[in-house]
Amino acid sequence: MTWLRGLRARLVITFVLVGGLSAVGAAGLTYYKAQNNLLAGAQNRLLKDFRYRVLLLSRDVALPANDEVLDQLAEDLEVGNRDVYVVRDGEVPSDNRITGELRARVLRRDELVWQRVVDDGVPYLVGGSRVMFGAGGEPSGITVYLVESLSQTATDETAVLRAAQTATLPAVLLAVLAGLLAARGVLRPVADLDRAARRLGEGRLETRLPVRGGDELARLAGQFNATAAALEHSVGELREMEARSRRFVADVSHELRTPLAAATAVTDVLEAGADRLDPNAGTAARLVSAEIFRLTRLVDDLMEISRFDAGAAVLNLNDVDVGAAVAACLRSRGWGSEVVVDLPPDIVVPLDPRRVDVIIANLVGNALRHGEPPVTVRVRATDDIATVEVSDHGPGLSADVLPYVFERFYKADAARARSEGSGLGLAIARENALLHGGDLTVAPGPGAVFTLTLPRKRT
Structure with a gap:
């Protein structure tokens, strides 16, 4: 959900910025247009009135x-x-608000010209025109100038600015609200898709999304539903195939038990009299006996895996002393003299003695067969867990082999097609550890270091 929260924040910020900038821009444009209209209107009225009065009054001038x-x-x-100010052409009026630039423009043109100037913080409209007489527009030699305050227009402009600023705040708030609502509307289907994808990843393959509308998100939801349905169908088939495979292994293993028991009895007799043959x-009798024993062990391991x-x-x-259980395992198999042990007493753990015996026997047996001495077994404990560590000083396991050690029938040495074990020993050992609520790691x-972890409290 971190990415979704980040996306939500970015969308909200984007919508708010767009809405806020739009509101501010609209307010600024409104102010700009109003300001121009105020100034233009005031100037046009003043200049039009002045032009009319000049034409009207100058006709009577001799x-x-x-x-x-x-x-x-x-x-x-x-x-x-x-x-x-009325002066002869070329004369300079006594008012410094009438600039030299304006006077020059007045003398060059036969029409009213103007400019805005600011004096002591007060805006003024300054205009000037040469007075023309007669139908042909002959110059009279007279120039008129006006200087009129625009303070009232500036006051109106300030009022417009204040109104625009006042209107901007609610507009921005409305933009923020609209951005939040828009972001929520956009992100709701995305959040639904995120939740559905996580449920699908958790194995709830029946998960589907509601399809609303016909936009891109609706089409995405429909595609998600189609993909989920196809995945559910495929996984269902795989699960059914796996279940059939497990039933087949269990059935075959069970059916082999009876003929193997009979074959074992016969090979025991043959092996007992092999010296007289x-x-x-x-x-040949000893070879058959060894193969029957190996096959029997494989069938037993397959049945255990099936369970x-x-x-x-x-x-x-049962509440068992782990050190005593390890010592009994080594003693029963005659490994007491071949293994270095560090078994502190009174480390009591609730465990299944038979299953822990299988784990220890498998780990120590592998260390003795494939490692080099000394093989060491150490028991340690905290308040919460007990650990049994089995290590040797052989060549160990390469880094690319470690992730696959507990897989069924996995062989670290691919050239060793046959081995004494069934290829299921470590897989069964780890399953027994997990069954206890612990784990088996390497x-x-x-050399190689295997660590069995067992919880000290019943679950």
Whole structure:
């Protein structure tokens, strides 16, 4: 679920950013348009009014105009807080808000020109025009300038900005809410798919997803269902084949028990009298007896594996001293003098003596056959577990062999087609360890080191 949480966070952030940026962008665009409209509207009204008043009042001006006439025209053109200057062409008005750039543009053109300037933090609209007389637009030699405050427009612009800022916050909140809802809607099918995939991985092959709509996620859910159904069918067939195989092995092993018992009785008689037979017949009798013994052991191991596979293996638990159990195993097989032991007393564990005897015998027997002396058996314990470690000083096991040691019929040396054992000894030993709630592991050492772990408390 870590990847899903990360995806959810990224989607939420993406939706929120997109929504928030959209809201902020919309508010900014609104402010920009409103600002332009306010300025443009104010300028157009002021300039249009000024142009009209110049045309209207300048018709009565007699040329050449003296200073008194010019001052009267300026007074007539002044309205409200507007400052008007009427001068002869080329003269410089006394107001420094009328820039040299504007004066130059006025003299070059026969129409009203303007610009916005800021003086002491107050915005002004500054315009100027040469006064033209007659139908042909002859210059009169008079230039008029206006300077009008845009403070009211700036106040309106500030109000628009404040309104845009006020509207941005709820818009961003709505964008965040929309982002959360959108992310939830997108991620819900993904989360369902994640849960379904995990259930399928846990072996619940009946898992299916609801298919809603016809988008990509719906098609993905349908494909998942088809794949799950095919997997369930295939796994069902494999399980049935495995069950039939186990029944076959169990049945064959059971059926072989009776003829093997009879064959064993006969070979025992032959082996007992082999010394009285001629050398060739005696050798053949001993060979047949050894093969019958090996076959009997293989059948016994197959039946034991079948019981594990069928879940029919049971434990007969008793509180047993592990060191005493190990010593009894070595003594019964005559290995007491061949093995170095470290068996502290009074390590009592609930275990099945017969099954633990099988484990120890298999591990020590393998160490004696395939390893080199000294073979050592150590018993250790904590409050929770007891361990039995069997080690030797032989060539050990290579790293590529270790993962397969407990597989059935696995041989580390592929060239050794036949061996004394059945090839099931370590597999049976580990199954017995797992049946106790413990484990059997192997690690490289000076040779091979096998460690049996047993819980000290009944489960």
